[in-house]
Amino acid sequence: MSEEPPAKKSKPSKLFDRLITRRNNVADSITDFDFNKKRVRVLSTATEVVKNCNGVLYWMFRDGRIQDNWAFLFAQKLALKNRVSLHVCYCILPKFLDATLRHYKFLVESLEEVANDCKDLNINFHLLYGVPNSVVLNLIKKRNMGALVVDFFPLRTPMGWVDDLKKNLPSNIPICQVDAHNIVPCWVTSTKQEYAARTIRGKINGKLNEYLTEFPPIIKHPYDSNFKIDKIDWKNCLKDVKINRSVDKVEWCKPGYRAALNHLESFINERLKNYNEKRNDPCEDACSGLSPWFHFGMISVQRVVLEVKEYRKKYKESVESFMEEAIIRRELSDNFCFYNENYDKLIGGPSWAIESLNLHRKDKREYIYTLKEFEESQTHDDLWNAAQNQLKQIGKIHGFLRMYWAKKILEWTKTPEEALEWSIYFNDKYSMDGRDPNGYVGCMWSVCGVHDQGWKERQVFGKIRYMNYKGCERKFDVKEFVMRYNGKVVIKKK
Secondary structure (H helix, E strand, O other), X not given: OOOOOOOOOOOOOHHHHXXXXXXXXXXXXXXXXXXXXXXXXXXXXXXXXXXXXXXXXXEOOOOOOOOOOXXXXXXXXXHHHOOOOEEEEEEEOOOOOOOEHHHHHHHHHHHHHHHHHHHHOOOEEEEEEOOHHHHHHHHHHHHOEEEEEEEOOOOHHHHHHHHHHHHHOOOOOOEEEEOOOOOOOHHHHOOOOOOOHHHHHHHHHOOHHHHOOOOOOOOOOOOOOOOOOOOOOHHHOXXXXXOEOOOOXXXXXXXXXXXXXXXXXXXXXXXXXXXXXXOOOOOOOOOOOOHHHHHOOOOOHHHHHHHHHOOOOOOHHHHHHHHHHHHHHHHHHHHHHHHOOOOOOHHHOOHHHHHHHHHOOOOOOOOOOOHHHHHOOOOOXXXXXXXXXXXXXXXXOOXXXXXXXXXXXXXXXXXXXXXXXXXXXXXXXXXXXXXXXXXXXHHHHHHHOOOOOOOOOEOOOEOOOOOXXXXXXXXXXXXXXXXXXXXXXXXXXX
């Protein structure tokens, strides 16, 4: 399959220019800003930038943006202090979990925007190919980088890359990790896995005054690179990746920081007022829809919260509900994945849930479907089929329906392990925010009771919270949703 040429830049929103002014009013640059050092973990024994180096390197992965990025700001702070050039690299992986062409195109088109903006700021952007623990290490050694700044991503694969870099980096090169994804850094919020939202809420809210601040700007870097930067062939940068190319891009979400700002503006102007009352109705357009840009780090959650907070007096309940979801629930997911190495396995669930599911392993299932039947929306349940079609067609399932969707997979598979594996597989393959702590926790909540409590015991589910078709009918117009996504009933032959 030939790749489409990268999309043109989205036109800047009015918010784009206002944010430039706002950052400039905070400080002239990061050197004039009181940077909170608790955002940073030094992972190496070395703590100082190597003297006579050729620059500071920021390995961008989870937070694919320039502005409103604490990791990028910290890297520029180091480079300015040591009067050296600033370099940013991103690694195009041959494969990353179950990501498809849909995700890779969204990513690459955004990276071209990042690279162009870096050029305007005299910051050197490198597009690398391969696994980061190899190609980032090679770049550091080949170009004599004096320090490495990395993003925080609590999934085992990226954490493994960072651990490997720690072992293999020259001992005099510091490696600093910055949590630019969470408002309160994950390791600051808590030193253990939290049981539920109620146990983490106070810990986060108690620190928001310290961490929910405005950002200073990334500025035009005053120090030039002393070596030539390789030219990037954007049109062919995906030709060698080993990914599923049958799942192509969706049109409703355009990649990049500017597109994210446009979407944020539309949320604030058109949907925020209805967020509290209507966000759980799949037939209503009341959600923010920002999760694709959050997942790829194209826009800062902290920036979004700062903007939405401006409307607290006007839409008090909606703003507070949004902050609960964007801050508490999202950062709870990072906490779970960071402190639980089995964040995507049944054994990672709470003991009461595991015991209950085990007791009901041999319960008779009224329906059992294969992976192929699920994937092709071939069940007896028109609502489930419509939700699956929504996921495949537009790269997301409405948040309320994702719970129903995953719980029905539990009900219609042979084992809870199979249910969890398949729900994660579909989410990672099709959802624009797949391969994310939110997605893993969403599936774990539905199947394994994570961050939930035991409920009335029943067949198959045990004490796992139950959801059914009639309950959905009481909440929203099921027929309308089914018609919208062509959720036809399929009668399975005996």
